[in-house]
Amino acid sequence: MPVSIAVVGAGPSGFYTAAALIKSGQDCQVDIVEALPTPFGLIRGGVAPDHQSTKAVSRAFAKTATHERIAYFGNVHLGRDVSLVELRSIYDAVVLALGAPVDRELALPGGGKAGVYGAAAFVGWYNGHPDFTDLNPNLNVEHVCVIGNGNVALDVARVLVKTPAEMASSDLPDHAAKAIHRAPIREVTVIGRRGPLQAKFTNKELSELNDLMDCVPLVEAKDLPDEVTGRMSDRTHRLAEKNLKTLRGFAQRDVAERRKRLRFLFNARPVEILGGDRVEGLRLERTSLQDERAVGTGEFIDLPCGLVVSAIGYRMAPVEGVPIDAESGVVRSRDGRVEPGLYVVGWAKRGPTGVIGTNKTDGDEVAAQIAQDAGQGGKPGRRALEALLRGRGVRRVTFRDWQRIEAAEIAAASVGAPRRKLVRINDMLEILAKEFSGSQTNEPA
Numbered sequence: 001m002p003v004s005i006a007v008v009g010a011g012p013s014g015f016y017t018a019a020a021l022i023k024s025g026q027d028c029q030v031d032i033v034e035a036l037p038t039p040f041g042l043i044r045g046g047v048a049p050d051h052q053s054t055k056a057v058s059r060a061f062a063k064t065a066t067h068e069r070i071a072y073f074g075n076v077h078l079g080r081d082v083s084l085v086e087l088r089s090i091y092d093a094v095v096l097a098l099g100a101p102v103d104r105e106l107a108l109p110g111g112g113k114a115g116v117y118g119a120a121a122f123v124g125w126y127n128g129h130p131d132f133t134d135l136n137p138n139l140n141v142e143h144v145c146v147i148g149n150g151n152v153a154l155d156v157a158r159v160l161v162k163t164p165a166e167m168a169s170s171d172l173p174d175h176a177a178k179a180i181h182r183a184p185i186r187e188v189t190v191i192g193r194r195g196p197l198q199a200k201f202t203n204k205e206l207s208e209l210n211d212l213m214d215c216v217p218l219v220e221a222k223d224l225p226d227e228v229t230g231r232m233s234d235r236t237h238r239l240a241e242k243n244l245k246t247l248r249g250f251a252q253r254d255v256a257e258r259r260k261r262l263r264f265l266f267n268a269r270p271v272e273i274l275g276g277d278r279v280e281g282l283r284l285e286r287t288s289l290q291d292e293r294a295v296g297t298g299e300f301i302d303l304p305c306g307l308v309v310s311a312i313g314y315r316m317a318p319v320e321g322v323p324i325d326a327e328s329g330v331v332r333s334r335d336g337r338v339e340p341g342l343y344v345v346g347w348a349k350r351g352p353t354g355v356i357g358t359n360k361t362d363g364d365e366v367a368a369q370i371a372q373d374a375g376q377g378g379k380p381g382r383r384a385l386e387a388l389l390r391g392r393g394v395r396r397v398t399f400r401d402w403q404r405i406e407a408a409e410i411a412a413a414s415v416g417a418p419r420r421k422l423v424r425i426n427d428m429l430e431i432l433a434k435e436f437s438g439s440q441t442n443e444p445a
């Protein structure tokens with residue numbers, strides 16, 4: 001009897017795991033259980049809409065999903081539609097590939113004011129994640145502060161300053177395009193507690209800012225060190241050198257070159273959000289670096305701004321029965337083994353680090369662990385989950401269903417754009433109701 005395995009979460013780590021399990025040669029059946037009707041996790045909902053080539057990896061995942069031993073259970077939320085206890089009683093092994101979808105809190109006085117968002121929510125909004133479609137941020141502002149020195153901060157800043165023409169070949173959803181392109185934003189400041197050498201930007205994302213049509217990237221030359229110093233690996237050293245070179249280029253740019261400005265402010269840590277009910281500014285304290293830590297100098301700056309987006313990291317969302325480490329915000333495990341028969345991969349295991357491909361190693365590792373641990377199988381797997389969901393009236397979305405949703409998105413795209421995203425679950429399910437009136441249970445997965 002094949003070993004039955006549920007992989008919960010259809011992001012990169014879930015798909016790499018499913019592919020590795022099939023490739024491992026084990027006699028197994030793999031069901032991918034996903035909260036949204038749409039697969040691919042942050043590839044659809046996180047990776048910037050103007051970075052379509054990065055999203056192309058989802059084509060390989062789509063191939064995985066249509067493998068005869070794999071089935072997709074979209075629109076099935078662990079913790080709402082099925083509990084972890086139930087899944088573990090149905091499957092021989094359960095792999096948690098849930099990502100880390102919750103913003104680390106910006107614990108500042110005034111952090112609760114209107115106009116302060118975490119990147120998970122803000123990026124989710126401009127990427128059409130159904131949970132954030134109605135975020136409705138007020139973009140009637142001239143100055144935006146983005147807190148954080150990683151690629152997510154650069155994504156947010158870039159998407160806010162690009163022109164409609166620059167976004168024409170993206171899949172920025174209609175609601176976000178309307179709000180962003182009408183906004184009077186003139187300046188975005190990207191703020192880092194530490195210096196340019198400690199920034200986590202990849203050089204490709206940083207250099208890309210040189211090519212913006214309507215916006216000039218700027219940094220004060222005095223904020224840049226003469227050379228790369230400090231304890232770091234060769235790889236980090238090389239990256240810091242490249243980034244320093246790119247930033248030196250930004251320091252030479254003329255503020256008058258373009259209508260909008262994207263400024264980098266290093267060695268400044270946010271200490272208070274200013275304003276009444278709404279954010280009106282950000283108070284920062286200048287820092288100096290001591291043993292790689294940012295230490296306040298007692299010198300303060302107030303930056304007026306109408307929107308603050310913090311991109312300072314992510315943690316897991318709580319799910320009943322899943323042990324989450326309070327400090328790190330990830331699932332407690334020994335190299336991915338949580339409890340007998342329960343495993344974790346991807347950002348839920350490692351936290352929010354690495355690129356899409358980094359998750360592949362987790363998939364390979366967990367496939368080997370399951371092969372070692374799982375024995376003969378024996379639990380009912382797929383049929384039992386189907387019966388449970390049917391009994392609860394849960395509208396499971398199959399991979400074929402998703403392909404119909406995708407076809408509708410592609411058909412509705414404007415010229416040059418890859419798709420017009422559906423951003424509400426009901427609208428996605430309506431497409432299925434319209435296009436398919438038969439019984440979903442007769443459908444191949």
Ligand SMILES: Cc1cc2nc3c(=O)[nH]c(=O)nc-3n(C[C@H](O)[C@H](O)[C@H](O)COP(=O)(O)OP(=O)(O)OC[C@H]3O[C@@H](n4cnc5c(N)ncnc54)[C@H](O)[C@@H]3O)c2cc1C
Pocket residue numbers: 008009010011012013014033034035036039040041042043046047048051054076077078079097098099100101123152155319345346347348353354355356357359
């Ligand atoms: C804003 C942003 C931009 C990025 N840009 C890039 C980039 O340009 N290039 C790059 O290489 N990497 C990028 N990354 C990193 C990359 O997206 C991650 O490495 C990768 O997505 C992590 O994969 P994952 O499967 O662990 O998590 P995720 O991609 O988050 O997938 C988790 C999945 O689990 C599902 N899920 C969560 N809870 C439940 C539940 N209770 N029940 C069922 N399903 C659930 C979610 O809906 C989601 O589909 C970016 C990340 C972010 C945040």
